[in-house]
Every structure is written in C-alpha cells, then in structure tokens.
Amino acid sequence: MAVGAGAALYAGVYERTAYTLRRREVPVLAPGRPDLRVLHLSDLHVTPNQRGKFAWLSDLARLVPDLVVLTGDVLSYPQAQAPLIAALEPLFAFPGLFVPGNNDYYTPTLRSPHHYLRRDSAPTRRGVSLDWDGFALALTTASGWQELTNRRASMKIAGRVLDLRGVDDARLRRDRTALVAGPPEPGAEVALGLTHTPEPHVLDAFTADGVGLILSGHTHGGQIRLPYYGAIVTNCGIDRARAWGLSRHETGGRSSWLHVSAGLGTSPFAPLRFNCRPEATLLTLTGRR
Secondary structure (H helix, E strand, O other): OHHHHHHHHHHHHHHHHOOEEEEEEEEEEOOOOOOEEEEEEOOOOEOOOOHHHHHHHHHHHHHOOOEEEEEOOOEOOHHHHHHHHHHHHHHHHOOEEEEOOHHHOEOOOOOOHHHHHOOOOOOOOOOOEOOHHHHHHHHHHHHOOEEOOOEEEEEEEOOEEEEEEEOOOOOOOOOOHHHHOOOOOOOOOEEEEEOOOOOHHHHHHHHHOOOOEEEEOOOHHHOEEEOOOEEOOOOOOOOHHHOOEEEEEEEOOEEEEEEEOOOOOOOOOOOOOEOOOOEEEEEEEEEOO
16 A cells, blocks of 8 residues: 555655656658757646746747647646747747647646546547637747648758658648648658547558558556556557657558657646656657668
C-alpha cells in the first residue's frame, strides 16, 4: 500500500510537472544539406494559473530554432488563451506552424478509465465549447505563425523551401486529407505534415503523398508507461509501440518519419504521469546518410 501511495504521489505531484527537453535527429534531408532545427510542442493543456509551465515555455526561445511546430490541444479552459499567448511570445521571433486538437474545440470531460482502453475511443460526449477560431486568429496576429487546419502552404526558411500541410483533428473526424493531397511542391527540400491525432489513415495519406516527416501528439506518450511494456493505451488508432517518440510509418512501398510528442500537459481529470515526463522536443533535421 505504501509503495502504491508513493508511486501515485510521484506521478501526480512530481513527474507531471518535470518538464523535459528532448533532442532527436531525423535524417530526412538530402545528403550533405545543412541541418534544420524544429521545436515540436504539443498537448499543452494549459489552465490560467500554470506559471511554472508558462515560464518553461518562454525559456525555450534560448534554443533559437529555425521553426516552431505546435500540434494541438493547447487549451483546457477559455481563460487560458491570453496567458498562453504571453508565454509563447519569446518564440514569436521564429517562424511557426500550428493545427488544433480535439480539446481546442471542447474542454476535457470526465470519463470512465475503461473508455480509454478501447482502440477506437472517439468521443461520445463533449465538454464546454472553446473558441478555437478566435484563439487561432489571436495567435496568428500576435506571432505571424501559419495555421494549417486542412491547408497547404510553403515557407522559405534559412534559404530553403519547405512544403507544409496539416489537417484538422481526426479524433473529431474533422480531418480532410483530400484538401491537402498531392506531391510536394517542386523545389521543396522537405515536406512536413501536421496532425494532432496520429490516426493511421492520416499517416497513410501523408506518406503516400511523399511527406518526409509527420508531426503529431494526442497520445501523451501513453501518459503512464510501464517498464518493459510501454504505453498502456494510445487513445487513438496508432499501435502502442509508436505512441511516443520517433518511428517510421510505411504504406504502399513508401515511408515517412513520424514524431509523436508526449506533450506538456494532462487532462485535468487525470493529472498524473508515470515514466513519461512532459516534454518539448528539438528535432534536428539532417541529411540522409
């Protein structure tokens, strides 16, 4: 009993706020090309009074990334919008991209733990509506970042062109991959695909179109990861082995790199993490070897 109580205390008090910066290399560029540094943020799930999280986010500007990518579930309460934009302000010095997640449209709701054990656990009821469109406009206005909600774009960074595409949240079945389909723009050095939820049909569509790196979140890395087992659940269609970190996705003889962030937050109804620290990841895109 004492061991269980200690583990619960660790997961609920210490680890869920033990914000961690991870660094990964992704050999996705043409051989010999200069590196490109991408700061991947996801699942912030901010509430108005999370001063420690806000300070940690602001400090990430010291990394001087070439690009900042935010893959959804940034909000948990309407009142969190203004303090979040203020916390992100130091990162506005760099180009950025973002897409929404399911909890950017509706606040989290209390559910039975059995709900998350189902492979397809699409929401059957929703919380309070959130003003995603208003937040996206405020963020774009303040930062100059591009929203890629069922949109394609291109961007020139450090002298090279990137092909960019993103979809709305697949968990809410708002994704429209047909709107962003097609091969990368001619002359693009790499194609990036953004999706909050790493649902296999979205990953398949991006990979079939030649996207080199897919960035996603949603799973929280499992949030509770057991030794020698990993994530208990993924809360979406992706397999447990790829619920967190860098992996490959293959379909139709083509393959993409996939990075699934464990995110920085938790649901307010499950405020704990075990063996799965909240994170931001600095991805260094390098030349293929």
